[in-house]
Amino acid sequence: MKNLKKRLKQGETLHGCWLNTGSSLTAEIVGLSGFDWVLIDLEHGAGSEKDVLYQLQALEHTPTAAIVRVESSESQRIHRVLDMGAEGIMCPKIANPAGALKVVQGLHYPPDGGRGVAKMVRATGFGQNFAQYYQDAKDNVLGVAQIETVEVLNHLDEVAAIEGIDVLFIGPADLSMELGIFGQFDHPRFKEALKETVNAARKAGKATGILFFNTYDYQTYHDLGIRMIACGSDATFVAEGARNLSKKLDSFRSTHKIQTS
Numbered sequence: 001m002k003n004l005k006k007r008l009k010q011g012e013t014l015h016g017c018w019l020n021t022g023s024s025l026t027a028e029i030v031g032l033s034g035f036d037w038v039l040i041d042l043e044h045g046a047g048s049e050k051d052v053l054y055q056l057q058a059l060e061h062t063p064t065a066a067i068v069r070v071e072s073s074e075s076q077r078i079h080r081v082l083d084m085g086a087e088g089i090m091c092p093k094i095a096n097p098a099g100a101l102k103v104v105q106g107l108h109y110p111p112d113g114g115r116g117v118a119k120m121v122r123a124t125g126f127g128q129n130f131a132q133y134y135q136d137a138k139d140n141v142l143g144v145a146q147i148e149t150v151e152v153l154n155h156l157d158e159v160a161a162i163e164g165i166d167v168l169f170i171g172p173a174d175l176s177m178e179l180g181i182f183g184q185f186d187h188p189r190f191k192e193a194l195k196e197t198v199n200a201a202r203k204a205g206k207a208t209g210i211l212f213f214n215t216y217d218y219q220t221y222h223d224l225g226i227r228m229i230a231c232g233s234d235a236t237f238v239a240e241g242a243r244n245l246s247k248k249l250d251s252f253r254s255t256h257k258i259q260t261s
Contacts, residue, residue: 001140002065004037004087005166008142008207008228016067018211018233022047024054026234031062039230040068042081043092049080056085056122067142073099075114078106083121088142090169095151097158104164107143109134112164142166144209144228147197148174156200167228168201169209170194185217198225 007014016037019027022045030038040047040055047055052068059066067088070077078089091103105114124130143164148171152159160168170193172185181187194210201208202225209228210221221229 001087004065005140005142013222013227013229016230018230019055020045021234022051024058027055028058030234031059031064035064037065037067039090040066043069043071052081053084067144073102073106075106079116082141083118083123085123088144090144090146092146093148094145094159095149096155097162100145100159100162100165103143103145104162107141107164108138112138144169146171150178153193153196156196160200160204160206167207167209168197169228170197172211194224
């Protein structure tokens with residue numbers, strides 16, 4: 001484990017990005033690039049659970065911690081990726097305290113949850129260090145609830161107070177869509193929702209996170225007290241790099257034509 005949960009509790013600002021191509025190679029490249037954490041996306045990403053295993057293996061020798069966003073809060077989905085060695089779980093569209101409690105049930109072993117016990121899995125060194133993993137799991141496994149619905153805005157204090165939910169992570173695209181102001185991140189209602197989320201997390205001694213799309217927004221969100229910050233994805237990096245290089249080559253080609261005509 002790479003102490004992601006402990007670092008957030010200490011108030012550090014941690015930088016991350018999304019992995020949505022399902023590629024172990026891009027996972028390794030990003031893991032060696034200086035991010036504190038990455039999010040392997042099973043909700044919208046191109047990869048399957050089998051691809052998650054390969055990505056976790058690729059990230060193992062990097063300094064970057066791996067969180068997996070599962071498709072739902074079903075315990076079996078959570079168990080599988082934790083057994084593979086994920087350091088944390090993000091669950092989308094948590095709407096109320098009952099939904100948050102369901103996440104915690106899948107995250108932790110009894111008596112704190114209902115996670116099934118399996119010793120011969122990757123997370124425990126295939127049985128070699130199960131006792132140590134079991135002892136440390138509650139302090140190491142990060143539980144991230146995504147704040148993306150109108151309903152959850154009425155239950156922020158209750159969700160934040162649940163032991164095992166460590167981060168309230170704002171999903172700006174879905175939240176703004178549900179608020180009827182899609183993509184309007186400067187809208188007063190969206191800004192109000194941000195502040196409400198940060199305040200609820202702060203009162204409960206929890207962290208707040210967000211994914212944003214423009215690096216110029218960094219200061220705004222950091223000043224609000226958001227400490228789990230994500231920007232970009234492996235697909236974005238490849239697409240933007242390819243487009244930028246293609247444009248440069250096109251400009252050279254145009255210049256060359258002018259000079260030789």
